[in-house]
Amino acid sequence: SQKIEQNSEALNIQEGKTATLTCNYTNYSPAYLQWYRQDPGRGPVFLLLIRENEKEKRKERLKVTFDTTLKQSLFHITASQPADSATYLCALGGGNTGFQKLVFGTGTRLLVSP
Amino acid sequence: DAGITQSPRYKITETGRQVTLMCHQTWSHSYMFWYRQDLGHGLRLIYYSAAADITDKGEVPDGYVVSRSKTENFPLTLESATRSQTSVYFCASRQGGSGELFFGEGSRLTVL
Numbered sequence: 001s002q003k004i005e006q007n008s009e010a011l012n013i014q015e016g017k018t019a020t021l022t023c024n025y026t027n028y029s030p031a032y033l034q035w036y037r038q039d040p041g042r043g044p045v046f047l048l049l050i051r052e053n054e055k056e057k058r059k060e061r062l063k064v065t066f067d068t069t070l071k072q073s074l075f076h077i078t079a080s081q082p083a084d085s086a087t088y089l090c091a092l093g094g095g096n097t098g099f100q101k102l103v104f105g106t107g108t109r110l111l112v113s114p
Numbered sequence: 115d116a117g118i119t120q121s122p123r124y125k126i127t128e129t130g131r132q133v134t135l136m137c138h139q140t141w142s143h144s145y146m147f148w149y150r151q152d153l154g155h156g157l158r159l160i161y162y163s164a165a166a167d168i169t170d171k172g173e174v175p176d177g178y179v180v181s182r183s184k185t186e187n188f189p190l191t192l193e194s195a196t197r198s199q200t201s202v203y204f205c206a207s208r209q210g211g212s213g214e215l216f217f218g219e220g221s222r223l224t225v226l
Contacts, residue, residue, distance in 0.1 A: 105156055
């Protein structure tokens with residue numbers, strides 16, 4: 001069966017450290033992968049998109065990697081801040097997920113302590 | 115204000131009643147989507163629309179009806195609400211077939 005797995009347990013780190021979140025998938029062949037941030041009671045907000053032919057993408061303190069052989073994406077936040085505390089969702093699109101549709105993981109909650 | 119808005123933000127209804135959740139976007143995006151978010155399941159696609167008068171089923175369409183007579187509006191109707199439809203519903207839009215989704219703030223629906 002098709003699955004997208006994100007760590008369901010919260011990730012607790014100290015301010016200033018690098019947070020690394022994992023997104024693994026099985027039986028999907030996405031053309032691209034996206035990461036979203038969701039705060040409690042709010043809708044998800046887009047952060048980054050990475051395509052299947054890209055290994056890495058950066059935006060300010062954020063870095064995403066995409067390994068289509070391992071079927072895994074890693075999402076890094078460097079120099080983390082308490083304001084980075086939120087739930088982070090990965091989403092697959094294109095390929096055999098269907099061109100227009102995005103399929104979401106369940107998200108990982110990140111808690112950054114001062 | 116520009117953006118994507120959902121209404122109502124909160125709704126309590128009873129089993130068997132009809133409920134319509136509204137979604138309006140001001141960007142003239144071609145694509146619009148309805149997702150539901152439940153603990154343990156994440157966001158699941160209910161229906162989506164590629165343009166006015168074009169809609170298609172997502173992963174969990176049973177019990178829901180959509181229409182899109184105008185590009186900017188994409189209402190979601192629960193014709194006879196059930197307790198299993200208690201959830202947070204998110205509307206989203208985007209211009210092209212890929213790229214970022216813009217989400218509304220969500221509509222929290224409770225079916226008693």
